[in-house]
Amino acid sequence: MIPPILTNPVIYNITQTTQAQVAIETGLKAVGRPGFILLDNSIDKNTKKYSSMKEFLYQLTCLGVSLGVVIPVFKKGSFAIARKLFKDEAVFQAFKKSDDFNKFRKLTQDEKILKLNEINSATGKNYTFDNINEDLAKGMIEVTSIAGSILGLSILSPLISRPFIRPVLKSLGMSEKKPTQSDSAKVDVKA
Amino acid sequence: MADLSGKITELGKKILVSVGKNNKPTYAVMAIATANGIFKPISSLTDKKEKPEARKYAALREFATECVAVPTYWACGVGAATLGAKLFKNNPEKKAMARANMMFLGVCTAALLVIPAVCSVALWGLDKALGKDKPKSKEPAKLDVTSPAPEMQIQTDTSTKFGNNIYRPNMNTFMLKGGLKI
Numbered sequence: 001m002i003p004p005i006l007t008n009p010v011i012y013n014i015t016q017t018t019q020a021q022v023a024i025e026t027g028l029k030a031v032g033r034p035g036f037i038l039l040d041n042s043i044d045k046n047t048k049k050y051s052s053m054k055e056f057l058y059q060l061t062c063l064g065v066s067l068g069v070v071i072p073v074f075k076k077g078s079f080a081i082a083r084k085l086f087k088d089e090a091v092f093q094a095f096k097k098s099d100d101f102n103k104f105r106k107l108t109q110d111e112k113i114l115k116l117n118e119i120n121s122a123t124g125k126n127y128t129f130d131n132i133n134e135d136l137a138k139g140m141i142e143v144t145s146i147a148g149s150i151l152g153l154s155i156l157s158p159l160i161s162r163p164f165i166r167p168v169l170k171s172l173g174m175s176e177k178k179p180t181q182s183d184s185a186k187v188d189v190k191a
Numbered sequence: 192m193a194d195l196s197g198k199i200t201e202l203g204k205k206i207l208v209s210v211g212k213n214n215k216p217t218y219a220v221m222a223i224a225t226a227n228g229i230f231k232p233i234s235s236l237t238d239k240k241e242k243p244e245a246r247k248y249a250a251l252r253e254f255a256t257e258c259v260a261v262p263t264y265w266a267c268g269v270g271a272a273t274l275g276a277k278l279f280k281n282n283p284e285k286k287a288m289a290r291a292n293m294m295f296l297g298v299c300t301a302a303l304l305v306i307p308a309v310c311s312v313a314l315w316g317l318d319k320a321l322g323k324d325k326p327k328s329k330e331p332a333k334l335d336v337t338s339p340a341p342e343m344q345i346q347t348d349t350s351t352k353f354g355n356n357i358y359r360p361n362m363n364t365f366m367l368k369g370g371l372k373i
Contacts (some may be wrong), residue, residue, distance in 0.1 A: 134211070
């Protein structure tokens, strides 16, 4: 028996959106990586706890930075960039913001034609259903989201998390155990 | 020059249309993992709070993790998508959807289980190769005054050999019978 999740349209829509992909993948990393650190028997208990918590907080920072700041900014700016790159494309002239285009994409074909007539009457242009390149606009949104994810996850998160994670771990009563001078020079005087 | 920029724009347009038609989950995760493999080690190397050796080691581990992640994402995603397409080979309507959904599930499995598991083994091997799994020998030795003193050889046989004749002095004369008699 094949599970219905494989042909579920909701899952399909999620798989086609970079923002959702990145959110789910980072969430799974936040569970999987600390989990495997905790399962490692070659590390002592305190180090395991410290490292797994550090990894968990790092992934949470990644999630927050990417979804809260970077992807939304890039998504909004995607159509502004596209208008400069593809000056003749009707889709980027008809829709000023990516959110307006996303609402349009969800409509049925008849509703789309009605919406375009509405835009035509407001702007005095003549946009038709055929000259609106939906795939190009969708691709622009997704590619800028990928670029935003790279900036957020690979460049900004390591810089932001560095001064943030250590104080949080300290406030939770966790610290990286390093051999101290007093430990190494301990004299065992038991007779 | 204008011709070249026109060609680049056309190529860019083709890529965007392709991503717009089918935004495969592997695109985003592989791009992010590649960028992580470049920028995270650089970030670790510039962390001035850590010792230079620790910085280099952290950067190497991060680079190795992403080296494992990129092909694993691709293999899990493409493998799962192929399986999805095989399951619905007689239903072309659902085949594309099953391919995309299975690819996403494959990528999720890679992020949750496969990559951390493979990294655990690969990084253990890396530690072993670098000798990081062994206890540090540079640690100053503890001064342990309870350790036993080396056994000294005490000659208990007080006899002195003169050729074949054995001369045994009578120790009882001094030890047992000696002292002040009351």
